[in-house]
Amino acid sequence: MERLLVTGGAGFIGANFVAHALAHSEARVTVLDKLTYAATREALDSLPGDRLELVVGDVADAGVVGPLVDVADAVVHFAAESHNDNALADPSPFVSTNLVGTFTVLEAVRRTGTRLHHVSTDEVYGEAAADEWFTESSSYAPSNPYAATKAGADHLVRAWVHSYGIDATISTCANNYGPWQHVEKFIPRQITNLIDGQPPKLYGAGRQQRDWIHVADHSAAVWQVLAEGRVGETYLIGAEEVHTNLEIARMLLEIFERDPGELEFVADRPGHDQRYATDPTKVRTELGWTPTHTDLSSGLAACVDWYREHESWWRPVKAGVEARYAARGQ
Numbered sequence: 001m002e003r004l005l006v007t008g009g010a011g012f013i014g015a016n017f018v019a020h021a022l023a024h025s026e027a028r029v030t031v032l033d034k035l036t037y038a039a040t041r042e043a044l045d046s047l048p049g050d051r052l053e054l055v056v057g058d059v060a061d062a063g064v065v066g067p068l069v070d071v072a073d074a075v076v077h078f079a080a081e082s083h084n085d086n087a088l089a090d091p092s093p094f095v096s097t098n099l100v101g102t103f104t105v106l107e108a109v110r111r112t113g114t115r116l117h118h119v120s121t122d123e124v125y126g127e128a129a130a131d132e133w134f135t136e137s138s139s140y141a142p143s144n145p146y147a148a149t150k151a152g153a154d155h156l157v158r159a160w161v162h163s164y165g166i167d168a169t170i171s172t173c174a175n176n177y178g179p180w181q182h183v184e185k186f187i188p189r190q191i192t193n194l195i196d197g198q199p200p201k202l203y204g205a206g207r208q209q210r211d212w213i214h215v216a217d218h219s220a221a222v223w224q225v226l227a228e229g230r231v232g233e234t235y236l237i238g239a240e241e242v243h244t245n246l247e248i249a250r251m252l253l254e255i256f257e258r259d260p261g262e263l264e265f266v267a268d269r270p271g272h273d274q275r276y277a278t279d280p281t282k283v284r285t286e287l288g289w290t291p292t293h294t295d296l297s298s299g300l301a302a303c304v305d306w307y308r309e310h311e312s313w314w315r316p317v318k319a320g321v322e323a324r325y326a327a328r329g330q
């Protein structure tokens with residue numbers, strides 16, 4: 001593979017994947033990114049510029065996507081609106097980017113026959129039951145606007161494989177954490193609150209469970225699926241680290257050497273899914289992938305250090321994010 005097109009490659013996970021691809025191959029990487037509020041352009045700055053090109057554009061624009069796909073050997077599609085609370089406030093860009101954007105990519109690869117990997121989320125399976133773990137045979141049951149657009153995109157990919165024989169794979173991943181994640185998301189929001197002397201803010205009673213994976217492990221898994229995944233297959237990616245939000249907040253309080261009871265309970269998210277849990281057996285056994293960040297508390301401690309060292313990046317947007325949450329009682 002000589003030329004790789006990565007949509008959403010200036011985002012949290014996309015930029016991490018671009019770094020992984022450049023480090024593990026000689027490929028030239030073109031990033032197509034609209035540079036929305038969520039883009040982390042700085043994350044690309046330290047990468048080898050001679051093999052990396054950034055094209056600023058909309059993944060839902062066929063006139064932009066088509067020529068880039070024409071010259072690519074493979075496409076990895078990360079571009080999405082990704083934050084649930086934003087989708088609840090205004091689902092419109094989620095439909096445009098997540099659904100129409102994926103459709104646009106699919107139509108381009110249908111024309112050229114280019115290999116596609118589509119990046120999706122565990123949220124497409126809806127809320128897991130108390131002891132349930134999602135597997136490749138779990139039913140799609142998205143329960144919120146963001147998840148519905150991601151599930152719809154997955155269905156488009158599956159239909160294009162089935163009807164047109166395109167060469168595509170899908171991965172659905174658990175919740176990611178790590179460097180360059182926007183401070184609107186749970187872990188960076190709480191780390192930066194703690195840096196500011198504020199308590200972690202938990203929705204409802206903080207009893208919801210999420211399954212956490214380090215972003216670098218997600219990137220490595222996507223790279224492996226791209227190389228060795230079977231056409232038409234979906235691979236579930238996760239590190240089997242299911243915790244309540246309360247437990248994560250307490251781990252962070254411990255890292256900051258603060259009182260474990262220093263918590264603030266705020267308005268819950270409407271329609272909040274109680275549990276996600278991903279069984280990664282297939283990607284482990286079929287592709288030999290395994291996560292390397294296996295100690296969540298040390299992963300969180302490294303993340304805390306990173307946010308302390310990169311305050312100049314997140315500080316300009318922190319107050320605006322908190323003002324939007326405060327307006328919703330969160």
Ligand code: NAD
Nearest residue numbers: 008010011012013033034035036038039058059080082176
């Ligand atoms: P992010 O919000 O940090 O980044 C998304 C990137 O896409 C940004 O750089 C943004 O500018 C770009 N983008 C948005 N709209 C675009 C458009 N119309 N055209 C081109 N670029 C556009 O998201 P993320 O957390 O890095 O997630 C990346 C992908 O991984 C998404 O598809 C998401 O659904 C999926 N995913 C995320 C997680 C997670 O925990 N964050 C877990 C599983 C799957």
Ligand code: TDX
Nearest residue numbers: 082083084121123175184185186189201202203208245
């Ligand atoms: O301040 C908060 N307090 C809180 O209790 C925030 C921002 C969140 N939460 C809760 C909501 C969730 O139960 O923490 C959990 C994680 O929240 P988010 O970071 O918003 O993630 P989530 O809604 O689980 O979705 C994430 O994982 C799946 C990503 O944002 C998606 O892009 C991915 O597909």
